Amino acid sequence: MTESGKPILYSYFRSSCSWRVRIALALKGIDYETMPINLIKDGGQQFSKEFQALNPTRQVPALEIDGITISQSLAIIEYLEETRPTPRLLPQDPKKRARVRMISDLIAGGIHPLQNLSVLKQVGQENQLTWAQNAITSGFNSLEQILQSTAGQYCVGDEVSMADLCLVPQVANAERFKVDLTPYPTISRINKTLLALEAFQVSHPCRQPDTPAELRA
Amino acid sequence: MTESGKPILYSYFRSSCSWRVRIALALKGIDYETMPINLIKDGGQQFSKEFQALNPTRQVPALEIDGITISQSLAIIEYLEETRPTPRLLPQDPKKRARVRMISDLIAGGIHPLQNLSVLKQVGQENQLTWAQNAITSGFNSLEQILQSTAGQYCVGDEVSMADLCLVPQVANAERFKVDLTPYPTISRINKTLLALEAFQVSHPCRQPDTPAELRA
Known part of the structure; x- marks a missing residue:
């Protein structure tokens, strides 16, 4: 998280998995900062040592939130749903x-x-x-x-x-x-x-x- | 479901996605019947009209349970977890x-x-x-x-x-x-x-x- 406690989304503008998470964050009104990871530049910034240490899958998105880092878009969305249930993204039934x-x-x-x-x-x-x-x-x-x-x-x-x-x-x-x-x-x-x-x-x-x-x- | 009300698992012995669901059913002690779908024989039985009508993804596993048919192994496991929570397959935290x-x-x-x-x-x-x-x-x-x-x-x-x-x-x-x-x-x-x-x-x-x-x- 940032010093102000905001979640950080490691994201690439064109990544469709990142887009999924960005929609969830927007719908739930969660304020966050974007840390761009360019999947093309420098042979792919996802392969940098710093990013691999944070997310061993070397993929975006990854979300730093509540003191943990979560990767895999659906796992992130399910976590947001469980900890920030409104508005819901899974029906009740x-x-x-x-x-x-x-x-x-x-x-x-x-x-x-x-x-x-x-x-x-x-x-x-x-x-x-x-x-x-x-x-x-x-x-x-x-x-x-x-x-x-x-x-x-x-x-x-x-x-x-x-x-x-x-x-x-x-x-x-x-x-x-x-x-x-x-x-x-x-x-x-x-x-x-x-x-x-x-x-x-x-x-x-x-x-x-x-x-x-x-x-x- | 069968006439006796048991869930039916459409499964192929070698399918690793089917195996995931079989483990969940076994851990939770859910009695079920297996309906084998041979992914090789007859050009792939998953492509039959009957199976496609049941599961448009033409994949195994699919589980008929509680009056619905669910495909995608993790979706099936999450449903079992929500409707048959013991023993749990997702931690509480x-x-x-x-x-x-x-x-x-x-x-x-x-x-x-x-x-x-x-x-x-x-x-x-x-x-x-x-x-x-x-x-x-x-x-x-x-x-x-x-x-x-x-x-x-x-x-x-x-x-x-x-x-x-x-x-x-x-x-x-x-x-x-x-x-x-x-x-x-x-x-x-x-x-x-x-x-x-x-x-x-x-x-x-x-x-x-x-x-x-x-x-x-």
Whole structure:
């Protein structure tokens, strides 16, 4: 934490996992400081000795809060939910909570890891786009079908939940990798509704302290 | 659920995500029936129309319980924890819970998806072993360092937790892909301790209803 006791978020403007946490912090009104970790510059600042000591996974996001450092975006969000429960990001009903976690895990564990920067590096530049598109469309085929039975205004019913925090950054990645979103009307509709909310806007990659000038909006 | 009201676990003996859930069910003493889904046979039974209707992600495990079907292993375990809290698989203290979830997500979202069957198929047969080994060693390098600060007898302190349910199947995968475990003394020690527990034995891939005779133990 900073001297003033504010949590510190180690974040990269374009990291979709960091964006998930930034949305949670914004929705819950938690004041924090951003410590940018540039995943490209200097061969990747996440590999510095200082950062590795803080977060052995060498990934963003990591959140220093309440005297501990937590990595993994969903673990961070669950911690925030347990210690700062208002407004809630998980419904009260266990069955609905299961749906929220199922969708969150599908995106965070089933889609995103396969199109993450570190994996795309291994795939080789000429195969990256196809690889990422396959990972996303395969996941979105499942997700669209699931959402058709769980969604209201948002991913699960009419309350913004952790699942929505995963959806919006994943759709942004899909757009970045030029995935045709026409077959996913439910995903597209929910994404558009969410992007109109202030918490999703202030946390957006184009509005972070480390966003390069040419990408700012 | 079955007519007698028992939960049904859609599972494949070798699936490490299914194993995680089988351990949870065993630890909590929940009686269930196994419905084997062979991920290889008939081009993959997970792609059948019947299974896709039940679980659009076309993956195991899926658990039919309390009138709903849940997919994604960690979402299932969290649901079991919320509805059948004894014995607990998440500590009471929120900071310890964060550590458990951080380790679980690192394995379930950061290591396992990259060495999963569906990804290895895309990598091509000649590259599979190296690809899987890289994914596992990179993750284990982080995990070993994290465990050195969180572990007691088990991954987080001296209580078996969700993190342990992720660890054991991941180590089994590492062994299957011939990863040298010498650099990971903490991972190896905890794995050995856990494998001595009955819940980890009855749930083991070599003891499932769909385990082929030649692999049974």
